[in-house]
Amino acid sequence: MPWIQIKLNATAENAEAIGDMLMEETGAVSVTFLDAQDTPVFEPLPGETRLWGDTDVVGLYDAETDMNFVLEMLNNSPLIADDFAHKIEQLEDKDWEREWMDNFHPMRFGRRLWICPSWREVPEPDAVNVMLDPGLAFGTGTHPTTSLCLEWLDGQDLAGKTIIDFGCGSGILAIAALKLGAKKVIGIDIDPQAIQASRDNAERNGVADNLELYLPQDQPEGIQADVVVANILAGPLRELSPVIKSLVKDNGLLAISGVLESQAEDVATYYSDELSLDPIAAREEWCRISGRKA
Incomplete structure (x- = not known):
């Protein structure tokens, strides 16, 4: 059956209400929320909405739907700004689950690290292979910020070291660090x-025994690590810079990402007082800032 979809730019504050309107007033058969990095938002618990940052709302309709009616409803809604950004697309009739699976391939980061979906054959059995399926949570290696962090980890000597993954999401960076030789990883996330x-x-991935996971309010006081990674967003990286810097041991390493090129120099100033920073690494308008604590 052919389909048509509309994608709207929204915010964390109004996305759920817009989604409800699409379902109840315009006949959408489903609504999906996408975060600012175009990653599916993890299914919320009953009664909860877990959206953060800028959010896209995607409504799916039967292809026979009059989208002019949908746009008229949106234009007349107090939830929608007058100049709201939107995009309407026709979708081919195909096996979307199969298509999604076929388009996700093993990816190599650095010299020895691979991220592999469970249904694909591992390209290099003797390499460092992390098995991770897309859609399980936030981050599978496809976004430039994640790949920048994975490549950085691959280039470090992590043998016997303690790592903190601040904003661990899917756990991709924490698991990669353990597979690359880290002794212990502490993952922290608000969700x-x-x-x-x-x-x-x-x-x-067989590394759960060496991974400690905490909500911020539950983490042990005074914890520090040899290496800290934080792939979050520019705002929290600024606001939480004292906390993040305090997690790094003296002479320890830090890598942060989730920063646009236009934000990188400013974010770096929040860390240059305590760290000797490397040149900023960029990819597809996103950046990684790294350095060593004095």
Whole structure:
């Protein structure tokens, strides 16, 4: 059956209400929320909405739907700004689950690290292979910020070291660090579902025994690590810079990402007082800032 979809730019504050309107007033058969990095938002717990940052709302309709009616409803809604951004697309009739699976391939980061979906053959059995399926949580290596962090980790000597993954999401960076030789990784995230996703993915990869996971209010006081990674967003990286810097041991390493090129120099100033920073690494308008604590 052919379909048509509309994608609207929204915010964390009004996305759920817009989604409800699309379902109840315009006849959408489904609504999907996408975060600012075009990553599916993890399914919320009953009664909860887990959206953060700028959010896209995607409504799916039967292809016979009069989209002019949908646009008229949106234009007349107090939830929608007068100049709201939107895009309408026709979708081919195909096996979308199969298509999605076929288009996700093993990816190599650095010299030895691979991220592989469970249904694909591992390209290099003797390499460092992390098995992670897309859609389980936030981050599978496809976004430039994640790939920048994975490549950075691959270039470090992590043998016997303690790592903190601040904002662990799917656990991809934490699991990669353990597979690359880290002795222990501490994952911290504000979302209980991210904690669960990290735990599940660590178990799938056989490294759960060396991974500690905490919500911020539950983490031990005074914890520090040899290496800290934080792939979040520019705002929290600024606001939480004292906390993030305090997690790094003296002479320890830090890598942060989730920063646009236009934000990188400013974000770097929040860390240059305590760290000797490397040249900023960029990819597809996104950046990684790294350095060593004095």
